[in-house]
Amino acid sequence: MKTVVIGSGSWGSGLAQVLADNHVDVTIYGNCTEELQDIAENHRNEKFFPNVDLNPAIKVSTTIDVVKDADMIVLSVPTIAIESVCRDLLPYLDHKVIIVNTSKGFHPVTNERMSNVIRSVIPEQYLSSVVSLIGPSHAEEVVIRMLTTICAVSLNEADAITVQNTFSNAYLRVYRGKDEIGSEIGVALKNAIAVASGVLSGIGYGDNTKAALITRGLAEMIRFGTAMGGKLETFMGLTGIGDLIVTCTSVHSRNFQAGYEIGRSNDAKAFWENNTKTVEGVRTAQVIHDLAKEKGIEMPIIEEVYQVLYHGKEPRQSAYDLMHRELKEEHPYHSM
Ligand SMILES: NC(=O)C1=CN([C@@H]2O[C@H](COP(=O)(O)OP(=O)(O)OC[C@H]3O[C@@H](n4cnc5c(N)ncnc54)[C@H](OP(=O)(O)O)[C@@H]3O)[C@@H](O)[C@H]2O)C=CC1
Numbered sequence: 001m002k003t004v005v006i007g008s009g010s011w012g013s014g015l016a017q018v019l020a021d022n023h024v025d026v027t028i029y030g031n032c033t034e035e036l037q038d039i040a041e042n043h044r045n046e047k048f049f050p051n052v053d054l055n056p057a058i059k060v061s062t063t064i065d066v067v068k069d070a071d072m073i074v075l076s077v078p079t080i081a082i083e084s085v086c087r088d089l090l091p092y093l094d095h096k097v098i099i100v101n102t103s104k105g106f107h108p109v110t111n112e113r114m115s116n117v118i119r120s121v122i123p124e125q126y127l128s129s130v131v132s133l134i135g136p137s138h139a140e141e142v143v144i145r146m147l148t149t150i151c152a153v154s155l156n157e158a159d160a161i162t163v164q165n166t167f168s169n170a171y172l173r174v175y176r177g178k179d180e181i182g183s184e185i186g187v188a189l190k191n192a193i194a195v196a197s198g199v200l201s202g203i204g205y206g207d208n209t210k211a212a213l214i215t216r217g218l219a220e221m222i223r224f225g226t227a228m229g230g231k232l233e234t235f236m237g238l239t240g241i242g243d244l245i246v247t248c249t250s251v252h253s254r255n256f257q258a259g260y261e262i263g264r265s266n267d268a269k270a271f272w273e274n275n276t277k278t279v280e281g282v283r284t285a286q287v288i289h290d291l292a293k294e295k296g297i298e299m300p301i302i303e304e305v306y307q308v309l310y311h312g313k314e315p316r317q318s319a320y321d322l323m324h325r326e327l328k329e330e331h332p333y334h335s336m
């Protein structure tokens with residue numbers, strides 16, 4: 001099995017190391033020469049993992065034509081780059097490959113899910129199938145081989161099994177799933193809720209608040225995700241509640257970190273002026289907000305995240321407004 005990982009950032013490096021640990025032939029292609037050089041020469045990616053030694057079997061390539069012999073291509077770039085990366089690699093494909101999507105979010109213009117974006121560019125003659133390898137998995141922990149579980153989600157079960165077998169090992173256990181819609185919506189939406197979790201922590205609220213947010217965030221995820229065609233049980237699994245928990249509670253989460261700074265300064269302005277990191281939840285909040293409005297789905301937390309990020313609403317006011325909504329009976333999947 002020959003694999004190529006596209007993207008030499010945090011998750012690309014982490015997943016390449018999983019493959020190298022599993023004795024799978026793996027090459028990383030990326031557009032950042034410094035990262036590639038660091039991996040090739042020092043077996044490190046200091047920008048993301050200071051003082052962590054990477055498996056020296058990881059190879060690198062500065063040109064995308066390396067995909068031409070690949071059996072499996074793993075896309076580990078931000079969602080905004082998925083379409084262009086697919087267009088860049090397409091001319092080098094002359095046989096069917098499995099494309100593994102690991103990005104969490106939506107296309108920047110069409111708002112499509114990642115699997116649909118990939119299928120819209122790579123024609124069937126070169127695409128065995130898309131498998132989304134997603135779930136609760138911070139690269140910072142995977143790269144130091146901390147026990148982690150994720151899910152290989154695909155409409156093609158045979159390819160999901162191949163991905164499951166290729167990536168699973170003693171520290172990474174890969175489950176399998178078929179609900180592409182539910183899983184891809186779950187892992188995207190949790191990023192926007194994680195921004196809210198960071199905001200509330202940045203304001204100074206504690207564990208009770210976080211538990212409330214995760215519980216009511218899950219209710220919004222289920223309401224939205226099932227309306228879009230996802231299955232209820234998917235949101236109870238790794239690509240639902242699992243990823244929601246890790247992203248809302250982990251200091252590694254860039255979505256949480258972004259929210260934390262916004263909550264601390266009670267303003268999103270500094271975030272917009274200074275952020276250089278991949279914070280997928282920001283754009284996702286807008287996509288979900290707009291789709292929910294269009295379909296008449298009540299999403300009070302997403303609404304507040306959207307107002308804070310895009311309309312300058314003060315985070316403290318948002319927290320106040322959420323707490324002062326009409327009192328009602330709790331039903332996990334209905335309105336807050
Ligand atoms: N980090 C994590 O723990 C996890 C991340 N994910 C998801 O994985 C996706 C990638 O995130 P992550 O790795 O963290 O992001 P990073 O910002 O750490 O890395 C992204 C990498 O992609 C590169 N890149 C961007 N555009 C292109 C392009 N057109 N061609 C080649 N390389 C490109 C970037 O290079 P440059 O800097 O030069 O632009 C960078 O090296 C996101 O959707 C995220 O949600 C999923 C699970 C875990």
Ligand SMILES: O=C(CO)COP(=O)(O)O
Nearest residue numbers: 135136137138253254255
């Ligand atoms: O998706 C992730 C963990 O599962 C990574 O989250 P962040 O993008 O917030 O760092």
